[in-house]
Amino acid sequence: MPSAKRPASSSGRFTPLDFQLVLLRRMADHNGDLVEAARHELGVSIADMREANKRWQAMLRSPRSRAAVSRYRSVLGEPESVISRRIGDLECEALCWPVPLWPDLRFEVMVAPNGVVWNEWLVRAPDSAAPELRTLEDLTPWSCTVDEAARAFAPARPLEGTAPTRFGLAFTAPDAGGVRRECVAEFTWGLLQRVAVDG
Structure with missing residues (x-):
């Protein structure tokens, strides 16, 4: 802390x-x-x-606002890690900072080659085990990140969020009885907040 x-x-x-x-x-x-x-x-x-x-x-x-990466560096200090990632034909950098409130997560900022930030959210720390997501009952608030839910219940369809820091996923997942249900999961800053189940 x-x-x-x-x-x-x-x-x-x-x-x-x-x-x-x-x-x-x-x-x-x-x-x-x-x-x-x-x-x-x-x-x-x-x-x-x-x-x-x-x-x-x-x-x-503020009219004198810093560029997003500079702002994060000024607030959070130097990133714990800077990793090169290829997204399609684009070579990006992922800057990650620890978040003491969630020790198993990192705050990740994805930066394009021109310095523009195009994504800012919480991700699982590289040395932390991802949660086991098998059924709807495993999808509790704050239990997983966007990427983890998308992988566990592929294919998942991304949805536009209701605010800049929000993100949605639509997918099908089994309930405790094995019945597959249509779901929409809502995330804030990349962390699961709630799941709505159709029917």
């Missing part, structure tokens, strides 16, 4: 702890109880979480 429990003041530097509060703020719409437990674990108030989100939004909208 972070050594400093309290987030930076509004006049101070935006810290990695503040950034975790931004992630949580977006997840509160779907899983208030999990966010509440995480907030207590971090030792912060609802007001702290709102203030961190307000400052983050101000940073994004």
Whole structure:
């Protein structure tokens, strides 16, 4: 966990702890109880979480806003890893930072050759075991990432999210009785939030 429990003041530097509060703020719409437990674990108030989100939004909208990669480096420090990845014909870089609230995950920023960030979300850390996803009952909130659900229940169809940090997947998965059901899973910052089952 972070050594400093309290987030930076509004006049101070935006810290990695503040950034975790931004992630949580977006997840509160779907899983208030999990966010509440995480907030207590971090030792912060609802007001702290709102203030961190307000400052983050101000940073994004400022006319003097840094490029996305520079902003993440200024807030989170140097990435833990930088990995080259080929997406089709495009050679990209994946920058990853640890997230103390979720030790088994990393915050990944995908950067195109021209420096433009085209994806920002949570992924499984390379040395952490992926969850076993076999049925709908395994798809509990915060249990898996987009990539893990897509692999477990292939073929999955990506869906446009309802907000910039949200993402959806449509797929078929068996329930506990083995009946295959049509599902739509919703993710925030790449982490599963809820699953809607047709019928």
